[in-house]
Amino acid sequence: xxxxxxxxxxxxxxxxxxxxxxxxxxxxxxxxxxxxxxxxxxxxxxxxxxxxxxxxxxxxxxxxxxxxxxxxxxxxxxxxxxxxxxxxxxxxxxxxxxxxxxxxxxxxxx
Amino acid sequence: xxxxxxxxxxxxxxxxxxxxxxxxxxxxxxxxxxxxxxxxxxxxxxxxxxxxxxxxxxxxxxxxxxxxxxxxxxxxxxxxxxxxxxxxxxxxxxxxxxxxxxxxxxxxxxxxxxxxxxxxxxxxxxxxxxxxxxxx
Numbered sequence: 001x002x003x004x005x006x007x008x009x010x011x012x013x014x015x016x017x018x019x020x021x022x023x024x025x026x027x028x029x030x031x032x033x034x035x036x037x038x039x040x041x042x043x044x045x046x047x048x049x050x051x052x053x054x055x056x057x058x059x060x061x062x063x064x065x066x067x068x069x070x071x072x073x074x075x076x077x078x079x080x081x082x083x084x085x086x087x088x089x090x091x092x093x094x095x096x097x098x099x100x101x102x103x104x105x106x107x108x109x110x
Numbered sequence: 111x112x113x114x115x116x117x118x119x120x121x122x123x124x125x126x127x128x129x130x131x132x133x134x135x136x137x138x139x140x141x142x143x144x145x146x147x148x149x150x151x152x153x154x155x156x157x158x159x160x161x162x163x164x165x166x167x168x169x170x171x172x173x174x175x176x177x178x179x180x181x182x183x184x185x186x187x188x189x190x191x192x193x194x195x196x197x198x199x200x201x202x203x204x205x206x207x208x209x210x211x212x213x214x215x216x217x218x219x220x221x222x223x224x225x226x227x228x229x230x231x232x233x234x235x236x237x238x239x240x241x242x243x244x245x246x
Contacts, residue, residue: 059215083150090225092207
């Protein structure tokens with residue numbers, strides 16, 4: 001899994017490539033820890049290049065959501081491939097996280 | 111409908127082996143009429159079942175194997191996963207989609223299996239989770 005960080009309009013964009021699974025979740029959690037320690041409050045996760053996510057990946061996203069909420073921060077997900085989006089929909093996590101089709105759409109609603 | 115093949119696999123109880131285990135299972139599906147969507151769901155559900163068997167069934171005891179049976183039918187795939195644990199109440203597992211559970215990090219593995227497979231049955235006496243994916 002590769003993680004790239006960027007910032008646009010005051011929002012930290014985390015672009016993740018590869019699989020978010022039991023093996024890679026600790027790496028993602030560490031990246032989120034580092035962002036939260038720096039005081040980051042607005043995070044957009046770009047999943048365009050995510051090919052697979054399992055329940056541990058979902059758990060890592062929910063943990064980030066909770067921690068941001070505690071700091072009055074915001075989280076959204078963008079550009080989910082169909083099967084990855086289906087995992088969020090089946091588990092109804094699309095009701096917890098705002099999910100947008102594009103970064104542009106997300107910025108309008110951030 | 112007649113099955114076209116039954117294979118048995120034995121894996122050590124090691125979470126680092128989950129990807130290797132699912133790759134071995136998926137490789138056996140080459141040549142079947144599985145779409146990418148089928149393969150995604152089968153991999154995800156098998157890995158969730160394998161992880162649960164290692165963590166909660168065999169409780170990380172590496173000497174206890176995870177036994178897997180794959181049965182290929184022309185119209186469906188059946189996968190059974192056995193562990194050596196005490197078993198669990200599959201039918202009454204927590205619903206992570208309830209409002210009070212939605213923001214809890216864990217508890218989605220079994221739910222995904224129930225939703226993404228066409229049939230999932232847990233045989234408590236033999237500690238076996240049987241999952242079926244239709245290929246229609």
